[in-house]
Structures are given as structure tokens and as C-alpha cells.
Amino acid sequence: xxxxxxxxxxxxxxxxxxxxxxxxxxxxxxxxxxxxxxxxxxxxxxxxxxxxxxxxxxxxxxxxxxxxxxxxxxxxxxxxxxxxxxxxxxxxxxxxxxxxxxxxxxxxxxxxxxxxxxxxxxxxxxxxx
Numbered sequence: 225x226x227x228x229x230x231x232x233x234x235x236x237x238x239x240x241x242x243x244x245x246x247x248x249x250x251x252x253x254x255x256x257x258x259x260x261x262x263x264x265x266x267x268x269x270x271x272x273x274x275x276x277x278x279x280x281x282x283x284x285x286x287x288x289x290x291x292x293x294x295x296x297x298x299x300x301x302x303x304x305x306x307x308x309x310x311x312x313x314x315x316x317x318x319x320x321x322x323x324x325x326x327x328x329x330x331x332x333x334x335x336x337x338x339x340x341x342x343x344x345x346x347x348x349x350x351x352x353x
Contacts, residue, residue: 233289236282237264246286251351253290257303257344258282268340272309275342276316284320287349294320296350297327303344307333313343 231246231253232238239245239256246255260268260275263282269275287293304313310331321327327347336344 231286231290233285235263236285246290248290248351253287253292253349253351255283255286255290255347255349257301257346258286259338259341259344270340272312272342273316276313279343279345280316280320283345283347290349291351292349294349295322295325296352297321297347298349300327300329300345300347302329302331303334303336304331305333305336305342307331309342 227248227250229248230244231248232244236245243256245258246253248254258279259282260278261282262268262278263285269278284294287297302313302317304310313331318326
């Protein structure tokens with residue numbers, strides 16, 4: 225019997241493309257590449273810091289809906305449009321995790337489909353307290 229469950233928090237709205245915000249399978253949640261759109265809109269901050277904080281807030285919403293949290297994140301993939309934002313990304317990123325409890329991570333530079341979008345982040349986390 226499958227334990228697969230789609231996670232699409234109402235506050236984030238439905239994706240315009242064929243994907244789920246997250247999918248729970250067993251004791252893991254797979255969070256799709258999360259964008260900097262403000263919930264329920266196509267609006268995003270014009271600056272990197274604003275976009276980074278919005279992405280992390282959106283991930284937090286998905287994790288919470290799945291019964292997880294940043295403390296349970298095991299793996300993160302970060303896509304930056306401009307690798308020059310790597311230092312800023314790290315400064316903000318570290319505030320979401322307890323010192324010494326950082327997940328495994330890969331960071332790459334690549335273009336994204338939406339003009340003005342500066343980053344996208346996906347992750348895998350355990351379900352539980």
C-alpha cells in the first residue's frame with residue numbers, strides 16, 4: 225500500500241505548471257523547486273535578499289504542511305541565476321538552521337524560466353518533530 229501524499233498548502237496557491245509543492249512518501253517529504261513568489265500571487269521582491277527570504281518562507285510553509293521543519297531537512301539544492309549572490313545566500317540560509325545542524329547541500333548557477341527570478345531551492349526532509 226502506497227503512503228504517497230501530495231502536499232499543496234492552500235496559502236501558496238496552485239502551481240501554474242504540472243507539479244506539486246511537495247510529496248510525502250514514507251517518512252520523507254520531497255519539496256519541489258520553490259520560487260520567490262509571494263503566496264497566492266505572481267509578485268516577487270525585486271532584490272535578492274527579499275527573494276531568498278520569500279523562498280525560505282515558502283519552503284517553511286510546505287514543510288509545516290507535511291509535518292516537518294527546517295530542523296529535519298536532510299538535503300538542499302540551490303539554483304542561483306548569479307553565483308555572485310552565493311555569499312548573500314549563505315548569510316540568509318544559515319539563519320534557518322541551527323548551528324552545526326546544516327543539511328547536505330549543492331549550489332549551482334543556472335538560468336531559470338521566469339524573468340526576474342534570482343533563485344529556486346528544493347529540499348528533502350524527514351517527517352516528524
